[in-house]
Amino acid sequence: TVVVIFQPNEEGLTGGLAMVEDRLMERFGIGEVFGMHTSPSHDLGRFAICAGPMLAACDKFTIEISGRGSHAGRPHEGIDPVVVAAQTIMALQTIASRNVDPLDAVVVSTCMLRGGEAFNIIPESVTLVGTIRTLSEAVRAQVHARFRAIAEGTAAPFGATAQIVIEGDVPVTVNDPEKTSFARRIAGEIVGAANVDDMRPIMGAEDFSHMLKRRPGAFIMLGNGKGPGLHNPRYNFNDAAIPLGVSYWVRLAETAMPA
Numbered sequence: 001t002v003v004v005i006f007q008p009n010e011e012g013l014t015g016g017l018a019m020v021e022d023r024l025m026e027r028f029g030i031g032e033v034f035g036m037h038t039s040p041s042h043d044l045g046r047f048a049i050c051a052g053p054m055l056a057a058c059d060k061f062t063i064e065i066s067g068r069g070s071h072a073g074r075p076h077e078g079i080d081p082v083v084v085a086a087q088t089i090m091a092l093q094t095i096a097s098r099n100v101d102p103l104d105a106v107v108v109s110t111c112m113l114r115g116g117e118a119f120n121i122i123p124e125s126v127t128l129v130g131t132i133r134t135l136s137e138a139v140r141a142q143v144h145a146r147f148r149a150i151a152e153g154t155a156a157p158f159g160a161t162a163q164i165v166i167e168g169d170v171p172v173t174v175n176d177p178e179k180t181s182f183a184r185r186i187a188g189e190i191v192g193a194a195n196v197d198d199m200r201p202i203m204g205a206e207d208f209s210h211m212l213k214r215r216p217g218a219f220i221m222l223g224n225g226k227g228p229g230l231h232n233p234r235y236n237f238n239d240a241a242i243p244l245g246v247s248y249w250v251r252l253a254e255t256a257m258p259a
């Protein structure tokens with residue numbers, strides 16, 4: 001039996017976990033699982049895949065920095081959370097450059113900064129929101145501990161406080177070696193073996209990783225044609241990739257199914 005999975009909330013990174021917790025694998029008798037994503041880093045007519053860790057674990061962080069508001073012309077009467085936020089953003093970058101082994105991958109990206117409503121008022125608080133990406137659970141635990149220490153330790157000398165929330169349960173996407181070889185062979189039958197790249201792991205994340213923790217399988221990238229990256233406002237899905245993706249799925253199902 002072939003089961004086609006339509007997963008909700010992929011970008012929210014909760015749909016995969018919700019489906020496996022709803023006993024997707026058991027209810028439909030799924031023995032192996034495969035996924036696909038388009039890639040603007042690869043030419044049209046190419047696939048890319050690797051065995052083992054392929055995509056990063058993903059955590060969302062929120063840091064609430066609380067100071068004391070004051071008039072912008074009298075900053076000595078307050079505790080400026082904007083200054084603390086700026087120091088914190090820069091200090092967090094030392095996790096990758098000074099705390100984690102250079103041969104281990106880690107990304108800490110602060111993507112949102114919210115604070116203040118007027119040009120002449122130092123706000124009471126500032127909120128930072130961003131993401132942590134790692135390729136192993138050991139490094140993930142190390143980064144979480146260091147992250148909290150840096151955020152709290154940066155705020156304290158200024159007289160401010162930092163409340164940290166790290167959420168998200170998206171593990172590393174790990175391709176099964178045997179299923180990776182199978183997926184690579186199928187892709188090669190569609191575009192030619194020379195057009196299936198052995199890619200390096202990347203720091204994007206997929207909650208398809210939850211499914212790969214429950215069943216062996218593989219996640220593959222489908223070349224979209226090189227251009228602006230994913231989550232870039234200029235990214236444009238290439239419709240010409242659709243026949244290649246559909247052909248891959250059909251051939252995979254035909255080959256994997258018993259005669």
